[in-house]
Amino acid sequence: MEASEEMGLSPLLSSPGRDFLISSDGSQIGIGELEGKTIGLYFSANWNTQCESFTPVLADVYNQLKAEKSPFEVVYVSSDEDQSSFDRFHGLMPWLAVPFSDLQCKKSLTQRFQIEAVPSLIMFDPNGETLQMEGVEIVYRYGARAFPFTRARIEELEAEERAKHESQTLETLLSTNGRSYVISHSEQLPIRSLEGKTIGLYFSGHHCPPCVKFTSKLVSIYNNLKSKNDNNEEFEIIFVSADRDKEAYIECYKAMPWLALPYEKETSKALLKYFHVLGIPTLIILSPDGKTITKDGRYLINLYADMAYPFTEERIRFLQERLDEEAKTYPRSVNHVNHRHELNLVSEGSGGGPFICCECDEQGLGWEYQCLECGYEIHPRCIKEEATTQKIDE
């Protein structure tokens, strides 16, 4: 292990008889070309959807760094199933690769860096010292600004980000290029007119079944809240589209009674990144002064419905305590009609955690019934007791 640290990364990328890597047009590039560069080893495969979505993101970063003449290179280590899939996938990448045929090299890299899942991106400094194991997350989060991917650089970016979140207002979040309004189905509304309200930023998309399902739930909760006089003027939701095109955006917005950001791909992208939204639907709650209260709006709506409003820490603590009190009356174990094993009551402190309910497919958090044997998890409210399991021998 120590020996290769002295020699850098190059010996690991070559093998007896091969001192080159290949570019995506098939040409051979001497491994010496890597000298003096920061290197990303990219473990990936065409059949994995996360790899498929991350590759273009990394390609943007790569092209940007190349345009700036930063000493940076990426080397693809493939887990593709055959040569033609490899050729096709590598064809989408502007960087180098270990030849597909060198399975031994791929195997030893995978073992050495203990790669358990793709995509994985490991960053190395020009001496071959590991800089970052979590390259995928860092590239998603900071893009090309993370270069040269040193710890000091990442800490700098984190501090910058904290400062930005601390000074955030609704206006700084949502306005851009001279646009200082959001829209409703009938008009433009100045962002300023929303100051002082609790705001839900709703990231959603048309081609996303969980979004469609959650939207309809959120609509009924929104209407409930709006019909209660005291919340009428104090709560608003703004749709932020994660749609691929304007047609999908228009379709998606049709189902929503609240406000929306106009369709601007760049603004949506920037907001998704700013809040580190990893999946949709996501509901982010902002306080009346524009600061982020929670990114768990979806969980809270699923758990407490309109009771969750105004989503403040005190409110959630109150609801949590009430739920804990209620849970004391739940049986410790139950038999549920759709599962053949007995289920046990758990909460976050006792083996539970965020889960997807096997009965209603919605997210859950907090109290749940769980089967340790099969990982079956279900909301307490979704339990249907087996009426026929009563003992008959009495």
Ligand SMILES: [Zn+2]
């Ligand atoms: Zn459920």
Ligand SMILES: [Zn+2]
């Ligand atoms: Zn079970």
